[in-house]
Amino acid sequence: MYRIGIDLGGINIAVGLVTEDCQLVVKKSVPTLSKGRKAADIAKLMCETALSLIKDANLTEDDIISIGIGIPGAVDKQSGKVIRVANLRLDGFDLASFFKKYTKIPIILDNDANCAALAEAVAGAGKGRKLALTVTLGTGIGGGMVFNRRVYSGFNFAAGEVGHMVTHVGGRKCGCGRRGCFERYASATAIIHDAKVAVRKHPESKILELSGGDIHKISGRKVFQAKDLGDEVAVAVVDNYIKELGEGLINLINIAAPEVLILGGGISNQGEKLLKPLRKYVYDRCYGTNLIPMTEITCATLGNDAGIIGAALIHN
Amino acid sequence: MYRIGIDLGGINIAVGLVTEDCQLVVKKSVPTLSKGRKAADIAKLMCETALSLIKDANLTEDDIISIGIGIPGAVDKQSGKVIRVANLRLDGFDLASFFKKYTKIPIILDNDANCAALAEAVAGAGKGRKLALTVTLGTGIGGGMVFNRRVYSGFNFAAGEVGHMVTHVGGRKCGCGRRGCFERYASATAIIHDAKVAVRKHPESKILELSGGDIHKISGRKVFQAKDLGDEVAVAVVDNYIKELGEGLINLINIAAPEVLILGGGISNQGEKLLKPLRKYVYDRCYGTNLIPMTEITCATLGNDAGIIGAALIHN
Numbered sequence: 001m002y003r004i005g006i007d008l009g010g011i012n013i014a015v016g017l018v019t020e021d022c023q024l025v026v027k028k029s030v031p032t033l034s035k036g037r038k039a040a041d042i043a044k045l046m047c048e049t050a051l052s053l054i055k056d057a058n059l060t061e062d063d064i065i066s067i068g069i070g071i072p073g074a075v076d077k078q079s080g081k082v083i084r085v086a087n088l089r090l091d092g093f094d095l096a097s098f099f100k101k102y103t104k105i106p107i108i109l110d111n112d113a114n115c116a117a118l119a120e121a122v123a124g125a126g127k128g129r130k131l132a133l134t135v136t137l138g139t140g141i142g143g144g145m146v147f148n149r150r151v152y153s154g155f156n157f158a159a160g161e162v163g164h165m166v167t168h169v170g171g172r173k174c175g176c177g178r179r180g181c182f183e184r185y186a187s188a189t190a191i192i193h194d195a196k197v198a199v200r201k202h203p204e205s206k207i208l209e210l211s212g213g214d215i216h217k218i219s220g221r222k223v224f225q226a227k228d229l230g231d232e233v234a235v236a237v238v239d240n241y242i243k244e245l246g247e248g249l250i251n252l253i254n255i256a257a258p259e260v261l262i263l264g265g266g267i268s269n270q271g272e273k274l275l276k277p278l279r280k281y282v283y284d285r286c287y288g289t290n291l292i293p294m295t296e297i298t299c300a301t302l303g304n305d306a307g308i309i310g311a312a313l314i315h316n
Numbered sequence: 317m318y319r320i321g322i323d324l325g326g327i328n329i330a331v332g333l334v335t336e337d338c339q340l341v342v343k344k345s346v347p348t349l350s351k352g353r354k355a356a357d358i359a360k361l362m363c364e365t366a367l368s369l370i371k372d373a374n375l376t377e378d379d380i381i382s383i384g385i386g387i388p389g390a391v392d393k394q395s396g397k398v399i400r401v402a403n404l405r406l407d408g409f410d411l412a413s414f415f416k417k418y419t420k421i422p423i424i425l426d427n428d429a430n431c432a433a434l435a436e437a438v439a440g441a442g443k444g445r446k447l448a449l450t451v452t453l454g455t456g457i458g459g460g461m462v463f464n465r466r467v468y469s470g471f472n473f474a475a476g477e478v479g480h481m482v483t484h485v486g487g488r489k490c491g492c493g494r495r496g497c498f499e500r501y502a503s504a505t506a507i508i509h510d511a512k513v514a515v516r517k518h519p520e521s522k523i524l525e526l527s528g529g530d531i532h533k534i535s536g537r538k539v540f541q542a543k544d545l546g547d548e549v550a551v552a553v554v555d556n557y558i559k560e561l562g563e564g565l566i567n568l569i570n571i572a573a574p575e576v577l578i579l580g581g582g583i584s585n586q587g588e589k590l591l592k593p594l595r596k597y598v599y600d601r602c603y604g605t606n607l608i609p610m611t612e613i614t615c616a617t618l619g620n621d622a623g624i625i626g627a628a629l630i631h632n
Contacts, residue, residue, distance in 0.1 A: 074607070084607060131471045143571070154573020155447045156609045161570040164603045169483050169501075169563050176603050178566070185485075247485050250494070254477040255459070255571065257470020287480045287492050291390070291400060292472045 002059065004050050004067040004105070005312030007112065008032070008042075010087045015049045016305070017057055018312035020065075022123035024305050028053050032088070039082075039093040047102045066106045068314035069095060070115035070307050077157060077316070080109055108314045114151040114160070115310030116264060116300075117144020123309055124302040125262040133258035134300065135162060135249065137265035141183035145256060149313070163187065167248050182251075185244035188220045188266050194240065195223045198233045205233035220267045228273075239277075246281035253295045254287045264300035271299055318375065320366050320383040320421070321628030323428065324348070324358075326403045331365045332621070333373055334628035336381075338439035340621050344369050348404070355398075355409040363418045382422045384630035385411060386431035386623050393473060393632070396425055424630045430467040430476070431626030432580060432616075433460020439625055440618040441578040449574035450616065451478060451565065453581035457499035461572060465629070479503065483564050498567075501560035504536045504582050510556065511539045514549045521549035536583045544589075555593075562597035569611045570603045580616035587615055 002025070007014040009032060016027035030049050032042065050067055054060070073085030080096020099107040110118075117134035126132030126146065136142040141163030145152040153159050163183030164176045171180030184190055195218050199208045206226040211217040223241075226234035249261060267274060279297050283289055302309060318341070323330040325348060332343035346365050348358065366383055370376070389401030396412020415423040426434075433450035442448030442462065452458040457479030461468040469475050479499030480492045487496030500506055511534050515524045522542040527533040539557075542550035565577060583590060595613050599605055618625060 074604070155575035155611075156573055158604050158608045159571065159573035161603045164570045165481070165567040166483055166563050167485050169560065176601075178563075178601050244485065247482050247494075251481040251567075252571070254480045255475065255568070257472055257475035259471035285494050287477045288390070288474050292474050295471075 001065050002057075002063055003065050003312035004053065005115075005308040005310065006046050006050060006067065006069040007115070007307030007311055008046065008069060008071055008088070009112075009307075010072065013042075013046055013049060014304075014308050015046070015053050016308035016312065017053055017059075018309055022119075022309060022313065024309055026053065026057060027305070027308060028056075037089075039088075039090045040098065042088060042090065043093065043095055043098045044102075047099055051103060061103055061105050064105045066108055066312075066315070067099065067103070068115070068311040069107065069109050070112035070311040070314075071095075071109055072112045074157065075109040075111060077108070077110060077153070080107055082109070108316065110151065110311070110314045111153075111157075112307055112311075113142040114144045114153065115314060116302075116306040117160075117262075117310065118146055118149070118151050118313050119302055119306040119308075119310030120262045120264065120300050121146035122149050122313055124306060125298045125300055126260045129259045131257075131259040132262055133252060133256060133260075134262040134264055135252070136300075137186065137188055137245070137263060137267040139187060139189050141187050141248075143252070145258065150315070162248070162252060165248060165251060167244070167251065182244075182248040186241065186248055190244070191220045191223055191237065191241045191267065192218055195234070195237050198237050202233045206231035207234050207237075221269070224270050224273055242274075242277045242281055246278055246285070249278070249297070250282050250285050253282070258295055260296045260298060262298055262300050264306070268299040275299060317381050318373075318379055319381050319628035320369065321431075321624040321626065322362050322366060322383065322385040323431070323623030323627055324362065324385060324387055324404070325428075325623075326388065329358075329362055329365060330620075330624050331362070331369050332624035332628065333369055333375075334625055338435075338625060338629065340625055342369065342373060343621070343624060344372075353405075355404075355406045356414065358404060358406065359409065359411055359414045360418075363415055367419060377419055377421050380421045382424055382628075382631070383415065383419070384431070384627040385423065385425050386428035386627040386630075387411075387425055388428045390473065391425040391427060393424070393426060393469070396423055398425070424632065426467065426627070426630045427469075427473075428623055428627075429458035430460045430469065431630060432618075432622040433476075433578075433626065434462055434465070434467050434629050435618055435622040435624075435626030436578045436580060436616050437462035438465050438629055440622060441614045441616055442576045445575045447573075447575040448578060449568060449572060449576075450578040450580055451568070452616075453502065453504055453561070453579060453583040455503060455505050457503045457564075459568070461574065466631070478564070478568060481564060481567060483560070483567070498560075498564040502557065502564055506560070507536045507539055507553065507557045507583065508534055511550070511553050514553050518549045522547035523550050523553075537585070540586050540589055558590075558593045558597055562594055562601070565594070565613070566598050566601050569598070574611055576612040576614060578614055578616050580622070584615040591615060 143162030
């Protein structure tokens with residue numbers, strides 16, 4: 001038996017066939033073409049792509065346990081309705097009922113960050129652990145806590161907004177309306193912002209050189225590269241980033257005590273270069289260090305496939 | 317059938333008989349006399365008090381489902397051993413084995429803050445809710461998350477240290493070794509500290525008058541009283557306290573999305589005087605306000621009995 005996972009993005013719809021032991025067998029990607037497309041068009045495209053994938057694999061609907069869909073926004077898991085999506089016109093759309101017109105395979109939805117967290121916890125860096133917290137360092141910071149193969153979503157499906165934990169009361173303005181949110185200091189966006197500020201003061205920094213002299217081309221990767229070259233400006237930016245990231249992660253460990261904390265998103269591609277100083281910062285400061293077993297800190301391993309695999313793993 | 321709950325404190329050992337629907341029928345308190353007393357003496361006293369309570373109620377051991385003990389420190393629930401207690405010489409003591417010498421009733425331990433949180437969630441302010449977070453505002457700030465009548469304790473029994481969530485990176489020094497912890501800004505200790513600082517600048521404040529002119533007699537209650545009298549210094553101290561408390565609670569709601577957030581500890585005796593401005597502060601700023609159902613915020617209802625009732629409710 002297999003499961004279908006659908007990762008709905010603003011640019012592509014990625015659909016995959018996943019085995020019962022979480023292996024992605026085959027995947028197919030089609031453009032979302034969100035501009036001008038109505039909710040029903042997007043839903044139909046997802047449905048058709050899924051059904052064609054099943055057919056192409058010489059399978060029938062009877063071989064498929066469920067179709068899970070990861071939505072880049074808020075969903076009502078119980079009813080199978082989309083609540084709110086930022087960039088697609090799907091607000092309020094009843095995806096589960098729509099799919100029922102075309103297939104008898106059970107449909108289930110969840111938020112895409114939850115799907116990625118579920119995949120990493122069950123089939124990726126958290127494999128074999130009961131309690132995994134994934135923190136994704138991207139434009140913002142997302143979080144997903146997985147207990148026993150299930151995403152914890154709170155009473156209103158809104159849990160895991162770890163990026164909107166204030167670590168600097170009165171600090172930098174955040175899009176959520178508060179000031180000082182963790183993601184304003186420790187997301188990929190934040191390290192780029194901090195590097196730009198530093199480079200404006202120190203245009204001699206290798207960060208700028210590696211970015212072809214164009215401040216707008218600075219990325220997290222280039223800041224880490226410049227640090228490797230011994231650039232002092234980059235060293236200071238990364239050290240501060242480790243501190244800010246560490247402070248937020250220690251908070252989460254003190255609150256939730258996960259067995260493993262998995263870092264995802266572009267910054268996590270730094271692997272040990274990120275993990276080594278981060279572990280030192282965190283383990284020196286966690287509550288009860290030396291008295292109790294410590295949360296393992298590691299990086300995500302599934303890359304972009306986490307969205308598809310996680311969507312396939314959603315269950316009620 | 318009944319359960320026994322034991323609340324082990326530095327000053328008293330409180331033992332109670334609790335019905336299956338969480339009513340405290342009878343309780344008995346004996347001095348802990350911790351100075352000079354050995355672990356075995358304290359354990360024996362707890363055991364004897366529990367057994368005499370059963371006898372005095374004309375019950376036998378067969379009428380008792382379990383004896384739960386709330387320990388003011390870290391425990392290993394699985395083995396029934398105390399890990400670490402700050403003020404009693406019980407570190408490493410195998411309480412479960414000790415009790416087995418005197419009674420066949422199953423013994424189970426948990427941290428006392430977890431017990432209080434369990435009692436409030438199941439039988440107090442959170443009655444009927446599946447997902448309750450209790451935050452206790454005392455000398456420090458403790459937390460206990462209860463899902464379906466079970467305290468969430470993380471993989472290492474160390475979860476819920478919500479007081480050691482940093483809300484001011486680089487801020488006030490905390491006993492845990494970090495700077496800027498939530499409890500340094502929003503515990504009962506914090507409001508007293510802030511009132512003292514304010515009163516030193518403004519000795520004309522009614523806070524000092526209500527404290528008999530003795531700065532060391534300032535309490536949270538007196539600050540709220542002075543605010544009620546229109547004292548401007550007290551208004552500023554309370555407003556700032558609401559902001560600091562609110563910021564931390566919003567963080568916890570954004571992360572954990574509990575159905576109900578229950579405030580305990582001395583400060584929570586202020587009831588609506590605390591809750592009204594706090595709810596406004598929190599609801600204006602939570603992530604997704606107006607889009608999703610909001611966490612209810614309320615005060616604990618069981619008072620000091622929460623420790624006994626919660627200990628009786630512990631289960632594996």
